[in-house]
Amino acid sequence: MSDHASEQSGTTPAPGMVAVVGAGAMGSGIAQVAAQAGHEVVLVDARDGAAQEAVERLRSTLGRLADKGRIGADEAAAAGGRLGVAEDLRTLPSCRLVIEAVVEDLEVKREIFAALAARQDADTILASNTSSLSITAIAEGIAHPDRIIGLHFFNPPPLMRLVEVVRGARSGTDSVDDACELVRAWGKTPVRCASTPGFIVNRVARPFYGEAQRMVAEGIADAATIDAALRGAGFRMGPLELTDLIGQDVNLAVGTSVWEQTDHDARYEPTAYQQDLVARGALGRKTGHGVYRYDESDQAVDASPDEAAVERLVGGPVRTDPVARTLAMLVNEALAVVVRGEATAEDVDTAMRLGANYPRGPIEWGREIGFDVIKAQLEELAEIYPGGRYRPSKALSQDLPGVGASTGLRPPG
Structure with missing residues (x-):
């Protein structure tokens, strides 16, 4: 609380x-x-x-x-x-x-x-x-x-x-x-x-969707495999199946609004992957087709993950690990909200648990992983993908009230 x-x-x-x-x-x-x-x-x-x-x-x-x-x-x-x-x-x-x-x-x-x-x-x-x-x-x-x-x-x-x-x-x-x-x-x-744009929940949650979309577009894994990896980390739904439930058009509109209100910050830039889904009318469950295809009972018919790939990717290099890559971005975004003085660390974690149904607050998760680990992961991603999306928040190197010390643990998975 x-x-x-x-x-x-x-x-x-x-x-x-x-x-x-x-x-x-x-x-x-x-x-x-x-x-x-x-x-x-x-x-x-x-x-x-x-x-x-x-x-x-x-x-x-x-x-x-x-x-x-x-x-x-x-x-x-x-x-x-x-x-x-x-x-x-x-x-x-x-x-x-x-x-x-x-x-x-x-x-x-x-x-x-x-x-x-x-x-x-x-x-x-x-x-x-x-x-x-x-x-x-x-x-x-x-x-x-x-x-x-x-x-x-x-x-x-x-x-x-x-x-x-x-x-x-x-x-x-x-x-x-x-x-x-x-x-x-x-x-x-x-x-x-x-x-501020997106308040807490709609801003901090942007990387949850964006990283998954980028990894699918890059060919690192298929959507079902990435969703399975995130469910394995404790999320109730994977990011790709969740955007199908929300509606790709609705999710894109929120993300675009945050991006535009932050002067087109690279952290929030909408993906071509999702823009293409919307342009094709593949809006998710409500149209019977989004990331996945759905039958008359709204069950996805093409969402079987490659379990071997999940085992191989989670715990591997951050670029190809859906869990580590997503959590690094979520922790970074949550800390940025705190360091800008927009909300307390405890309120950010409470908001993401109750408003987005996350299994843990991102700052709590960051303490467990280790903020030094998160910073190193983001620096690695920033080298691979230049342009500013993966720039580490200065909060990762600061002692912020209510944030606490990191423990240096690796992410779950």
């Missing part, structure tokens, strides 16, 4: 009105979490009837949870009764918190926040569920920007424990603290981070 995630408040905060702008999957899921936590919740959506439809779906969902014994029937009825709708932003009541969960378009979000800032109380927390846009940019020119923060929930919100609590350049400490306390009262684990 992170320092922030383990903080205990003396009392449970009294529920207040929560509004959710956007009645899609994410907005509806957030509304469900808030209603089950005891808040009166108001949904609003630009499409006529969408908010009411979402409320009806949520009440059905709560009923099914009760039927399965997941929650009590009284709890389901009470939570459903706390859900309501507003016609538009002008008719929203005064709220303790408003969470925006609409399309990832900066200008659309800025219009929403300007309207909210003009009508809500000055101490109402205004939060965006954006996964890729700058909270600083969203708040620019809007009244009382100290109350504007990011609350990045993970899909599906009722099940995923992590919430990234994002501070923009002008977000107030009180707003961030209050949001963390509220999120914790909802049974979630908040981690704090600065408003």
Whole structure:
């Protein structure tokens, strides 16, 4: 647990009105979490009837949870009764918190926040569920920007424990603290981070996908073999099968956004391999074909690994070892977040365990492998592949608070 995630408040905060702008999957899921936590919740959506439809779906969902014994029937009825709708932003009541969960378009979000800032109380927390846009940019020119923060929930919100609590350049400490306390009262684990491209999870995870794609394109091993190697290291899914599940187009869009927002840093450059998949319409499970081909039950039909190759590659030279090469990049990226002051080491590890389902946090993993080993591996890769992608973070040579000493162990496998 992170320092922030383990903080205990003396009392449970009294529920207040929560509004959710956007009645899609994410907005509806957030509304469900808030209603089950005891808040009166108001949904609003630009499409006529969408908010009411979402409320009806949520009440059905709560009923099914009760039927399965997941929650009590009284709890389901009470939570459903706390859900309501507003016609538009002008008719929203005064709220303790408003969470925006609409399309990832900066200008659309800025219009929403300007309207909210003009009508809500000055101490109402205004939060965006954006996964890729700058909270600083969203708040620019809007009244009382100290109350504007990011609350990045993970899909599906009722099940995923992590919430990234994002501070923009002008977000107030009180707003961030209050949001963390509220999120914790909802049974979630908040981690704090600065408003930087990809926040924690979507930035640190880029090498998990990118290294696998590069190794397949280079002919080091086939996709199934690389996926098997990473599963053997404890990851629930290999990177290539995971991008098929996410959608190659969705994964590429997130990666491209991070790359563009970091001035085309070579660390995040999208691969030609994935760009070609998207160009061919091979988007993964949803199209029946991505890295793998899928049958009618969504089972991959061409995903048998070469187990002998897995044994040969893991523990060998870093260039051809899917585990060592991927972990070196993940550790490097995680440490870079810490050394830039964007999040603590403990919050980075918590975020990657809970938000990306990693078996261990990358910094914890780096301690076990040895930061000196990671640095040597990256220097070796940088010689083979010049251009800046594999440049070691200066954090590998620094004594950072909360990072700790390395032990010099080799990676698992």
